Amino acid sequence: MSNATPSAPFAGVADEQRLRSILYRGAASAFLFALPIIVFLLIWETTVRLGWINATILPSPSNIARRAWVLLDPADPAKSILLTHIVVSLWRALSSFALACVLAIPMGLFLGLNRTAYLIASPLLSLLLPLPAVAWAPIFLVIFGQGDITIIAVCFLGAFFPILYSTIQGVRAIGRHSLWVVRSMGASRFDIFRRVLLPGALPALISGLKLGMAHSWRTLVAAEMLAALTHGLGFMIFAARSYMDVSTMFVGIVCLALIGLLIERGVFGSLEALTIHRWHGNGKVGSHR
Amino acid sequence: MSVDTSGIRLQRYTRSPASSGLAIPMARIALILVPLVAWEVCSRLGLINGFLFPAPSAILNKLWVQSGPNGNPPYAILWHVADSMLRLLSGLSLAVIIGTLLGVGLGMSQRARLVFQPIISILMPVPTLAWTPVLLLVMGIDNRTTILVVFLAAVFEMIYIVASGIEMLNVKMLWVAWSMGASRRQVFWRVIIPGIFPCLITGTRLGTGYAWRALIAAEMLAASSYGLGFMIYDASEYMNIGVIYGGVMMIAALGYLLENVLVGKIEAATIEKWGVLNER
Numbered sequence: 001m002s003n004a005t006p007s008a009p010f011a012g013v014a015d016e017q018r019l020r021s022i023l024y025r026g027a028a029s030a031f032l033f034a035l036p037i038i039v040f041l042l043i044w045e046t047t048v049r050l051g052w053i054n055a056t057i058l059p060s061p062s063n064i065a066r067r068a069w070v071l072l073d074p075a076d077p078a079k080s081i082l083l084t085h086i087v088v089s090l091w092r093a094l095s096s097f098a099l100a101c102v103l104a105i106p107m108g109l110f111l112g113l114n115r116t117a118y119l120i121a122s123p124l125l126s127l128l129l130p131l132p133a134v135a136w137a138p139i140f141l142v143i144f145g146q147g148d149i150t151i152i153a154v155c156f157l158g159a160f161f162p163i164l165y166s167t168i169q170g171v172r173a174i175g176r177h178s179l180w181v182v183r184s185m186g187a188s189r190f191d192i193f194r195r196v197l198l199p200g201a202l203p204a205l206i207s208g209l210k211l212g213m214a215h216s217w218r219t220l221v222a223a224e225m226l227a228a229l230t231h232g233l234g235f236m237i238f239a240a241r242s243y244m245d246v247s248t249m250f251v252g253i254v255c256l257a258l259i260g261l262l263i264e265r266g267v268f269g270s271l272e273a274l275t276i277h278r279w280h281g282n283g284k285v286g287s288h289r
Numbered sequence: 290m291s292v293d294t295s296g297i298r299l300q301r302y303t304r305s306p307a308s309s310g311l312a313i314p315m316a317r318i319a320l321i322l323v324p325l326v327a328w329e330v331c332s333r334l335g336l337i338n339g340f341l342f343p344a345p346s347a348i349l350n351k352l353w354v355q356s357g358p359n360g361n362p363p364y365a366i367l368w369h370v371a372d373s374m375l376r377l378l379s380g381l382s383l384a385v386i387i388g389t390l391l392g393v394g395l396g397m398s399q400r401a402r403l404v405f406q407p408i409i410s411i412l413m414p415v416p417t418l419a420w421t422p423v424l425l426l427v428m429g430i431d432n433r434t435t436i437l438v439v440f441l442a443a444v445f446e447m448i449y450i451v452a453s454g455i456e457m458l459n460v461k462m463l464w465v466a467w468s469m470g471a472s473r474r475q476v477f478w479r480v481i482i483p484g485i486f487p488c489l490i491t492g493t494r495l496g497t498g499y500a501w502r503a504l505i506a507a508e509m510l511a512a513s514s515y516g517l518g519f520m521i522y523d524a525s526e527y528m529n530i531g532v533i534y535g536g537v538m539m540i541a542a543l544g545y546l547l548e549n550v551l552v553g554k555i556e557a558a559t560i561e562k563w564g565v566l567n568e569r
Contacts, residue, residue, distance in 0.1 A: 032403065033407045034407070035407075036403070036404045036405070036406075036407045036408055037407050037408060037411060040408050057426060057427055116313070116316075119313050119316075119317070120313060120316040120317050120320055121320060122317075123317050123320075123321070124317075124320055124321055126545065126549060127321075127541055127542075127545050128541065129548075130498060130501065130541075130544035130545055130547070130548040130549075131537070131540060131541040131544055132501065132502040132505045132506065132540065132544070133502075134502070134505055134506040134509065134518075135505050135518070135521065135536070135537050135540045135541075136537065137509070137522075137525075138509075138521040138522055138524060138525030138533045138536075138537075139525075139530070139533050139534070139537065141525045142341065142525050142528055142530050142533065143341055217416065218416040218417070218418070220416075221416045221418045221419050222418045222506040222509070222510070225418070225421070225422075225510055226509060226510070226522070234418075234419070237419060237422050238422055238510075240422070241422040241425060241426060244426065246423070246426060249422055249423055249426075250423075252419065253415055253419045253420070253423070256415060256416050256419050257411070257412075257414045257415040257416075257419075258414075260414045260415075260416065261414045264414070
């Protein structure tokens with residue numbers, strides 16, 4: 001504390017001023033970000049109101065908002081239709097993601113550490129990696145029929161390969177030297193795992209998890225359109241098509257985008273801040289896949 | 290001061306025998322072949338349900354028959370592949386052209402970025418396939434729907450990568466071109482396009498992956514008669530499981546070809562040959 005502030009009161013004032021300027025700048029950038037969106041929505045609204053666009057195909061934003069309010073039914077959250085769809089979709093996406101993590105991370109660690117196994121498995125992996133997860137849906141539809149199992153299995157495959165691939169890349173990027181150094185200093189296997197492998201592979205691992213969750217969420221929409229029986233956002237959108245209920249479709253699209261964004265920015269953003277940025281000092285994340 | 294080194298066993302680092310010679314290629318082939326052979330045997334012996342898991346030889350036979358003149362309709366598989374490729378290529382080339390133009394516009398103009406970046410960043414997280422029902426309503430079950438879904442899947446990546454490529458471009462090159470009186474068109478074709486070419490290739494590569502995934506799903510939801518995605522979904526409605534497995538194999542093989550061979554060749558012929566990647 002050699003360069004401590006000379007006197008407390010002034011520091012407090014400076015801090016307050018800095019805080020205020022940060023707040024001000026944040027508000028200004030938020031406003032600048034929101035302004036084009038608001039203008040865009042206003043233009044959309046007026047063109048629909050003036051009848052330039054067919055309202056049965058492209059409903060006005062106010063119409064969509066009203067529809068969302070009706071579906072959300074805030075008076076009775078337990079019976080809200082929209083909330084039920086969202087919860088069912090989230091449950092499917094998260095359970096398939098968790099399953100993918102449990103299987104893909106250990107497998108990725110093994111393939112990353114064992115060079116021979118990696119060399120043997122790599123042709124099979126590069127064949128399976130570009131295969132769209134949705135392509136499995138017809139097989140599961142025949143074997144399991146429509147329902148949760150098919151959807152979760154398809155989303156699982158969507159999340160599995162990105163996580164596996166990133167884990168392998170993360171472990172392989174660590175380099176033998178740091179492993180040798182730690183081993184020669186007598187670290188136990190668990191120590192090597194906890195202090196070298198995990199922190200070293202973490203940037204790639206987290207970007208893999210992020211990618212896996214995004215894939216799982218995006219695959220979910222298609223899987224729910226193909227295989228859901230009663231609930232789920234994808235089902236809601238696809239079912240609304242039979243009734244030409246375009247407002248409901250747009251409500252579903254907005255929900256899908258918002259939840260996807262929340263998971264990516266909120267969950268994984270804070271996870272990165274908690275681990276990588278703390279362990280690796282500056283915010284350099286090995287984002288190159 | 291002499292140190293006794295006789296006790297230290299000198300060990301040279303040698304490659305383990307497993308990683309040299311024929312062992313690895315054999316093991317690679319075995320990893321793919323052994324499950325297939327096991328599947329074949331189990332299916333033939335009736336150890337697994339032959340309806341759900343028909344023998345691989347039967348699947349390949351079905352593929353062969355369906356792609357020949359005796360298929361139903363004749364040459365069916367070839368038509369499915371041709372239709373899928375047509376949709377993929379037209380959607381992808383639309384995405385490359387429009388994405389490049391929009392990306393250049395966003396990258397070059399501060400004002401355009403202020404206006405359009407928020408709109409693009411709220412449209413980007415929407416899962417591409419969520420647009421399918423809307424497009425189905427607007428255009429019906431049609432090639433246009435699938436092509437537009439493919440376009441939407443690839444275009445955002447293109448815009449993003451091209452715009453960031455322009456940010457990496459050296460401003461001095463633009464100054465030089467401008468000060469020597471280059472026209473807008475000359476600047477675009479002679480400075481910007483060569484400058485962002487590596488990004489363009491990377492964007493196309495990523496976009497092809499996204500587009501391929503979106504295409505298969507879109508064909509399942511929105512194609513009426515042809516396309517690989519349509520083929521496997523239609524087969525699942527009739528419980529025609531052999532066609533499904535065959536279709537999935539075709540999709541895997543084509544995806545591999547697209548991602549690794551085709552785009553890899555383009556990359557090797559352009560970026561790596563010019564050595565642009567090393568300059569960065």
